[in-house]
Amino acid sequence: MQYCMYDLYISVQLLRKTGCKLPVEIWHLGDLNADLKDLFSSFKDVNIMNLVTYDSYITNLRINSTQILNFKASVLIHTSYQNILFLDPKVRVLHDPTILFESAPFLKTGLVFWKDLYKTPIENPIWHILGVPCTDEFETAPNYFMIRKSDTQMYKSLYLANYFQRNLEMYDRFLNENDAFRYAWKQFKNLYHIVEPNPGLLLSDTECGVGVVHFMPFVVSMKTPYPLFLHSFNDSENHLSDQLTYSKIMHYSRWVEPDSSIVSSSCIRFSNKSKLDLTDFNERFPKYTNLAIRIENDFLKGK
Secondary structure: OHHHHHHHHHHHHHHHHOOOOOOEEEEEOOOOOHHHHHHHOOOOOEEEEEHHHOOHHHOOOOOOHHHHHHHHHHHHHHOOOOEEEEEOOOOEEOOOHHHHHHOHHHHHHOEEEEEEEEEOOOOOOHHHHHOOOOOOOEEEEEEEEEEEOOOHHHHHHHHHHHHHHHOHHHHOOOOOOOHHHHHHHHHOOOOOEEEOOOOEEEEOOOOOEEEEEEEOOOOOOOOOOOEEEEEEOOOHHHHHHOOOOHHHHHHOOEEEOOOOOOEOOOEEOOOOHHHOOEEEHHHHOHHHHHHHHHHHHHHHHHO
């Protein structure tokens, strides 16, 4: 649980430092470490929610706390919030997301995704299972999305997504954890929006992709899209044990600007190394990196 506490604490701290005052719910499964409750007691409008007390289906399941990500749809069904930005614990917010709730894609569709790196091939049986036509679009990033619980059709889609996620042993061969929502929305012909532009990658000194950056959904016309979310590919427990924090990854990584013209049939690609616009993340976002370093150091000193 220690690494989860680390992720949650840093993420909420950074969210609040962007100026965001939106209420926050942290959902978990089963008994919660008392240290975590104490850790978040100083935050305003942050509530700790135990999904086990709301969803009788999972009450008797032998599951661990990390499996909360398999029950995203259940969390969305049981939260009292109607307009929701869902974030995984490892997501770092780079800009106040409040304005997202006033963005045209969210107001029009009520469901906003950010791109993953792949497309679902036509050979995937999910198209036939659901009886929906194969569409040429990217799968969706599993770490963040927005949803508005507005009407009966939305709830039908939510309950179908919940069914997919409760039967992952069957559907994980066809769906990533977030595409359960996309296909549930397709089944009931509900609108959704997938944000442009393509994500950017964080590269280590060895050119290995260590993270992904996604952007605001309503600044596509800008030459340089405004970064919104940062998510690491690496396991945060190893980060903590090695004292390798997100800020150090950002500090020693380069940021790859997305190029929407370089897209294959199955994966976002980036131009060859000589043409890549590689920017040192710390140079591009010095205020963010310095802030992350201070927060992380404070946490590590007090843990």
